[in-house]
Amino acid sequence: MAARTAIGLDIGTSGVRAAELTFGRHGVRLEKFGQVAVPAGAVRDGEVVEPVSVAEAIKELWGATRFSSKQVVLGVANQRVVVRNVELPWLPVAELRKSLGLQVADLLPMPVEQAVLDFHPVEEVRGDRGRMIRGMLVAASRDVVLANVRCAERAGLTPTSVDLTSFAVLRSLGSGAFGDGATEALIDVGARVTNIVVHTAGVPTFVRILLMGGQDITDALAERVGSSLAEAEGLKHVVGMDRQAGPEFTNASRAVEATAQSLVDEIRGSLDYYSSTTPGAPVERVVVSGGGSLLRGLTDRLGQAVRVPVEVGDPMKDMSIGKTGLDDDQLALVRPLAAVPVGLAMGAAR
16 A cells, blocks of 8 residues: 655744655654744734735745645644534534534634634533533634635645644644553644643643744843844843853843743643643643743743643654655754644644
């Protein structure tokens, strides 16, 4: 049987990234990975606002990386995406998805005709209302989804599906290796958007999308010290939040500390909310990824806040590496950034 190929395309605030995977009898192999920066402001809080600039970046990405196909799976995550745990009357999943608009209209903060809907079943339950199915309802603004699709099409690509980036992170980083039935929180810290997904043995139980990330820290630092964003980005990684920087960086350290701690507090608040609503399945481990997670000291501070082990995830750990054109050092740099595009490609293989 010939190996299947899938490409996941992540349109992020700071850049576009794509990963090409093949799926064969010997497992999953990373064939290509590439990324290209987008102009500042072209994507705002996960929403495309300058489609021409983003499409040009995607074209550049395809030209530089030489992916084998123009068919892609896209991701979406922003403030106009709603994810809720719901219970609906039992129906076969295919029929349930067809009738979602009628069943969930009263649960949405937007007109149902303006939303793209999906439902991910978790379990069947029986109660006072009879046979029900419990799962996660995903509702995304149709305009947001179409903006991503049109950018890809403008770049000459053919989107085959659109997926929630939180579920992509779950596919690429979720692990049952530390105990059947165990619960872990996956946190992908992007430039402006942080995806949080809690799962138990691969089944998602909680999703939250925060409009905060590594770029917010850079912005605060640039304003505090009066530097350019590029200079602030470099200074941010010199300073970190582990209090190792010298006294000459006191002013910069305070800016990084304040903004990064706000991000930690938001993550902790989300996990506290999960714990209060799901007391029977406490989070046992946190796995972080994304460019924002590279800030020195962030994982330690997050571990102190949530009081469970925190580790850096590797979306490539269970796959072989093909002829990507990247050496070991380059691969080490992109691993934390690859969770979303890798997970999107993995979703195409379902």
